[in-house]
Amino acid sequence: MPQVTYVSHDGKSTTLDVPLGTSVMQAAVLHGVDGIVAECGGSCMCATCHVYVREDQLAKCPEMELGEDAMLDGTASPRQPNSRLSCQLVMAPEMDGLVVNMPETQT
Amino acid sequence: MPDRRVVVVGAGHGGFQVAASLRQSGFDGSIVLIGDEPQLPYQRPPLSKDYLDGKIGLDLLLMRPESFFADQRIELMMGVAVSEIDRAGRRVALSDGNHLAYDHLVLATGARNRVPPLPGIELDGVCYLRNLAETQALQQRLAAAKSAVVIGAGFIGLEFAAIARGKGIPVHIVELTERVMGRVVCPETSAYFAAAHRASGVAFSFDVRVERLGGEGGKVTHVALGDGRTLPADLVLISIGVVPNEGLAAAAGLAVANGITVDEQLLTADPAISAIGDCASFPSRHSQRNPVRLEAVQNATDHARCVADRIVGKPHAYQALPWFWSEQGALRLQIAGLTTGFQDVTLRGDYDKGEYSAFCYAGDKLLGIESINKPADHAFARRLLAAGRDVTPAQAADLGFDLRAAAMARG
Numbered sequence: 001m002p003q004v005t006y007v008s009h010d011g012k013s014t015t016l017d018v019p020l021g022t023s024v025m026q027a028a029v030l031h032g033v034d035g036i037v038a039e040c041g042g043s044c045m046c047a048t049c050h051v052y053v054r055e056d057q058l059a060k061c062p063e064m065e066l067g068e069d070a071m072l073d074g075t076a077s078p079r080q081p082n083s084r085l086s087c088q089l090v091m092a093p094e095m096d097g098l099v100v101n102m103p104e105t106q107t
Numbered sequence: 108m109p110d111r112r113v114v115v116v117g118a119g120h121g122g123f124q125v126a127a128s129l130r131q132s133g134f135d136g137s138i139v140l141i142g143d144e145p146q147l148p149y150q151r152p153p154l155s156k157d158y159l160d161g162k163i164g165l166d167l168l169l170m171r172p173e174s175f176f177a178d179q180r181i182e183l184m185m186g187v188a189v190s191e192i193d194r195a196g197r198r199v200a201l202s203d204g205n206h207l208a209y210d211h212l213v214l215a216t217g218a219r220n221r222v223p224p225l226p227g228i229e230l231d232g233v234c235y236l237r238n239l240a241e242t243q244a245l246q247q248r249l250a251a252a253k254s255a256v257v258i259g260a261g262f263i264g265l266e267f268a269a270i271a272r273g274k275g276i277p278v279h280i281v282e283l284t285e286r287v288m289g290r291v292v293c294p295e296t297s298a299y300f301a302a303a304h305r306a307s308g309v310a311f312s313f314d315v316r317v318e319r320l321g322g323e324g325g326k327v328t329h330v331a332l333g334d335g336r337t338l339p340a341d342l343v344l345i346s347i348g349v350v351p352n353e354g355l356a357a358a359a360g361l362a363v364a365n366g367i368t369v370d371e372q373l374l375t376a377d378p379a380i381s382a383i384g385d386c387a388s389f390p391s392r393h394s395q396r397n398p399v400r401l402e403a404v405q406n407a408t409d410h411a412r413c414v415a416d417r418i419v420g421k422p423h424a425y426q427a428l429p430w431f432w433s434e435q436g437a438l439r440l441q442i443a444g445l446t447t448g449f450q451d452v453t454l455r456g457d458y459d460k461g462e463y464s465a466f467c468y469a470g471d472k473l474l475g476i477e478s479i480n481k482p483a484d485h486a487f488a489r490r491l492l493a494a495g496r497d498v499t500p501a502q503a504a505d506l507g508f509d510l511r512a513a514a515m516a517r518g
Contacts, residue, residue, distance in 0.1 A: 026167055032175035034131075039404055041150045042167075045432045045441060046405075047486070067439070067482045073511065074486030107412065 035102035077103030117215035118142025121384030121407030227320030444475025487514035
């Protein structure tokens with residue numbers, strides 16, 4: 001099963017098996033990973049599942065849709081070029097080994 | 108001396124968040140989270156959307172796995188109701204006959220369905236959509252339904268209608284007032300949503316009351332309207348709003364007025380009792396400090412964080428900007444701010460295409476912004492309104508005006 005590594009703002013790292021078709025946000029919440037809030041439950045409505053994707057892995061992630069691009073302008077921590085909403089990062093085989101850094105705050 | 112034991116009554120979004128935020132803020136005392144439903148704390152918004160539609164299961168509804176609560180030393184008491192608050196003794200009485208002492212009590216009791224006093228309301232096939240059990244029952248009904256009548260054209264009724272139409276079930280919505288979502292959106296947005304739902308096959312009857320629900324053999328078969336018409340229905344969804352669960356507080360002598368009355372720090376008149384979320388009536392910075400009671404996840408969770416901050420010794424007035432959302436089929440509605448009392452509306456974007464925002468004003472003051480399939484506007488709206496910045500109607504209407512720049516400006 002593909003794996004995703006979550007790195008908290010203070011550097012703590014957690015690696016999870018994430019089934020194909022499950023989002024990076026869903027896996028984090030299911031396993032109680034701190035640092036992803038996902039207040040709207042994954043509807044791309046709240047921008048509280050913000051992550052920074054390792055730069056060299058951005059191309060492996062699903063393309064960003066307009067709604068996500070827009071909501072990223074409303075994140076609590078600054079948007080960077082590698083910012084994504086993890087509810088939109090649905091696991092695909094090529095994303096195995098993905099590393100996401102979590103921002104200082106989501107709210 | 109910090110509080111040693113915080114007892115939270117209600118394990119919805121607000122109650123869960125108080126517990127989680129207290130630990131995150133370093134609170135080291137005991138935390139007890141009491142919920143009257145048997146399940147682990149779960150998210151409600153997907154109930155009327157992906158969960159009802161069968162797109163996600165219970166595992167994805169849960170706020171956190173069971174291990175989270177053990178790890179965080181949050182004691183869960185699920186399937187337990189609080190029957191009384193003993194303020195003098197600082198303890199609550201539980202439905203299982205036990206008592207539980209508290210140093211601070213957080214009431215996150217939420218709201219319950221408003222049930223109309225209609226003849227036939229007890230018939231089999233009359234459904235609600237607020238908690239998990241109701242949603243599961245509705246899901247089963249929906250699988251076999253031949254025709255559905257929805258009473259009340261608010262968020263829940265419309266979200267349900269979109270899902271039922273997706274399954275090919277005829278839906279007729281009966282609404283007492285003249286338009287959909289009349290309590291929360293401007294007439295222009297009501298008209299847009301009603302037209303979109305009509306286009307997907309939903310029938311509407313406005314300005315009409317329901318006389319009674321009729322049935323055979325204990326099962327609902329039709330809905331009789333005040334204008335003499337009868338609508339066939341083997342499924343009736345009652346979605347006419349909710350009433351706050353304020354009874355516990357009232358019985359304990361705390362002030363209630365459409366919700367439990369709290370101050371700007373969300374504290375009741377008893378310094379050992381706070382109230383948050385759907386059950387709390389509070390003076391909002393975004394309503395000129397008039398008391399408001401909001402039914403929203405954002406409100407519940409931001410209230411929770413504010414109360415957690417106070418309990419750990421960092422008190423502050425609640426300031427957060429209210430925001431709301433609804434998903435109805437392909438329609439995404441996002442609202443920032445409180446638009447109650449608006450007088451004028453300025454539209455920005457392409458209304459006919461269903462990609463626009465409605466800027467709602469009282470005089471010159473921008474109260475709130477409704478965005479329809481315009482998430483970028485919503486993201487900017489939240490920043491603008493939170494910062495108290497104004498956008499004039501002329502600017503709002505001008506697509507050449509840079510909303511992003513206005514929202515992102517510093518200071």
